[in-house]
Amino acid sequence: MGAVTQGTERRxxxxxxxxxxxxxxxAACELFLERGYAATSVADITSxxxxxxxxxxxxxxxxxxxxxxRFDDAVVALRARLADGADVAEALRELAAGLPAENVAxxxxxxxxxxxGEELRLAAVRRLADVRDALTPALRAGGATPxxxxxxAGAYAGCLLAAVQExxxxxxxxxxxxxxxxxxVRATLG
Amino acid sequence: MGAVTQGTERRxxxxxxxxxxxxxxxAACELFLERGYAATSVADITSxxxxxxxxxxxxxxxxxxxxxxRFDDAVVALRARLADGADVAEALRELAAGLPAENVAxxxxxxxxxxxGEELRLAAVRRLADVRDALTPALRAGGATPxxxxxxAGAYAGCLLAAVQExxxxxxxxxxxxxxxxxxVRATLG
DNA sequence: TCGTATTGTTGGACGCCGACCAACAATCAC
DNA sequence: GTGATTGTTGGTCGGCGTCCAACAATACGA
Numbered sequence: 001m002g003a004v005t006q007g008t009e010r011r012x013x014x015x016x017x018x019x020x021x022x023x024x025x026x027a028a029c030e031l032f033l034e035r036g037y038a039a040t041s042v043a044d045i046t047s048x049x050x051x052x053x054x055x056x057x058x059x060x061x062x063x064x065x066x067x068x069x070r071f072d073d074a075v076v077a078l079r080a081r082l083a084d085g086a087d088v089a090e091a092l093r094e095l096a097a098g099l100p101a102e103n104v105a106x107x108x109x110x111x112x113x114x115x116x117g118e119e120l121r122l123a124a125v126r127r128l129a130d131v132r133d134a135l136t137p138a139l140r141a142g143g144a145t146p147x148x149x150x151x152x153a154g155a156y157a158g159c160l161l162a163a164v165q166e167x168x169x170x171x172x173x174x175x176x177x178x179x180x181x182x183x184x185v186r187a188t189l190g
Numbered sequence: 191m192g193a194v195t196q197g198t199e200r201r202x203x204x205x206x207x208x209x210x211x212x213x214x215x216x217a218a219c220e221l222f223l224e225r226g227y228a229a230t231s232v233a234d235i236t237s238x239x240x241x242x243x244x245x246x247x248x249x250x251x252x253x254x255x256x257x258x259x260r261f262d263d264a265v266v267a268l269r270a271r272l273a274d275g276a277d278v279a280e281a282l283r284e285l286a287a288g289l290p291a292e293n294v295a296x297x298x299x300x301x302x303x304x305x306x307g308e309e310l311r312l313a314a315v316r317r318l319a320d321v322r323d324a325l326t327p328a329l330r331a332g333g334a335t336p337x338x339x340x341x342x343a344g345a346y347a348g349c350l351l352a353a354v355q356e357x358x359x360x361x362x363x364x365x366x367x368x369x370x371x372x373x374x375v376r377a378t379l380g
Numbered sequence: 381t382c383g384t385a386t387t388g389t390t391g392g393a394c395g396c397c398g399a400c401c402a403a404c405a406a407t408c409a410c
Numbered sequence: 411g412t413g414a415t416t417g418t419t420g421g422t423c424g425g426c427g428t429c430c431a432a433c434a435a436t437a438c439g440a
């Protein structure tokens with residue numbers, strides 16, 4: 001398990017955790033808004049969270065993943081659904097429906113205030129790749145050639161991220177993400 | 191000019207250059223194949239190229255951009271064409287047609303041998319974002335809403351990169367990139 | 381021929397990230 | 411109590427990318 005374990009399972013033995021992903025996320029958000037992303041070091045974050053720097057990497061893979069934890073959780077769930085044979089378009093809509101408004105939208109919505117800049121573009125497109133690569137095998141299983149499967153998967157993923165961005169910028173609760181996704185998919189994949 | 195200048199213009203004054211982007215690229219390729227990407231430091235590259243480490247950043251923005259210089263050039267050209275009002279689909283095909291086989295395909299083709307792994311995924315999807323963001327304004331100018339423009343631009347860009355990957359893996363010269371691109375676009379954007 | 385402006389290179393320093401590890405601390409089970 | 415388990419801590423380490431002042435090599439004008 002190289003992955004960072006976000007144990008919701010209650011452990012009953014061993015030293016209790018002193019931090020959590022959420023705690024670090026909150027501390028980071030504050031600091032990003034105060035000083036900007038680039039000017040905030042990992043040490044700054046852990047310091048505010050009241051924990052040591054080493055502990056940070058027990059909960060977060062990288063500083064750049066901090067604002068995307070919920071989204072990444074959703075992608076894990078997406079993979080699971082697809083592995084169970086779910087329909088691609090439907091699984092995507094479920095992902096969109098289950099996306100918590102505040103957290104995921106943060107990066108896009110506050111991106112300006114946090115001085116994310118290029119970092120935001122990269123983080124977002126990385127998630128696009130994650131979604132695309134989750135969808136691709138399912139489309140392949142549907143009989144598509146590798147090129148076509150990958151292309152269509154990329155298109156779906158692109159629609160999702162464009163929708164999430166639009167949704168975030170419009171103010172997370174004010175529009176329906178699924179509706180935006182539907183519109184985007186209709187307009188590009190027909 | 192924050193950008194790294196690849197001056198083809200003959201300068202007639204001042205100290206002559208001791209290196210070039212191509213020189214560094216070649217040195218890097220050798221080392222990546224020998225020891226792998228992660229095990230090759232910037233200092234290793236410049237050392238083989240017979241130049242100091244500082245000089246590296248006069249020619250390359252980052253180690254991760256080394257293998258993508260030609261592609262990035264093509265994206266610059268793409269932006270120029272679109273700014274001149276070229277048609278989106280056509281401009282993309284021109285990009286594909288002009289892409290030099292050996293250099294761009296390197297990352298995909300030798301990715302395994304170089305131990306690129308995740309680095310390759312990230313670098314590739316970063317270029318997807320570059321192309322997408324180049325296409326988006328042109329689609330917007332065509333009257334599309336921001337959401338739709340971005341989605342369709344992403345789909346086009348995804349098709350391009352899927353095609354490039356397929357093209358590279360098949361052996362750069364053995365297939366026609368434009369044909370692959372056409373197929374991908376036909377299958378996803380209709 | 382000799383400065384002088386221009387353009388590049390060099391080496392060193394810096395802050396930071398992310399990996400790693402051994403020592404230590406806090407909990408549970410017996 | 412004792413031991414096992416699970417986390418935290420502080421430290422070190424290599425590497426990246428930034429910055430800068432000093433230096434080197436060229437062209438040009440007087």
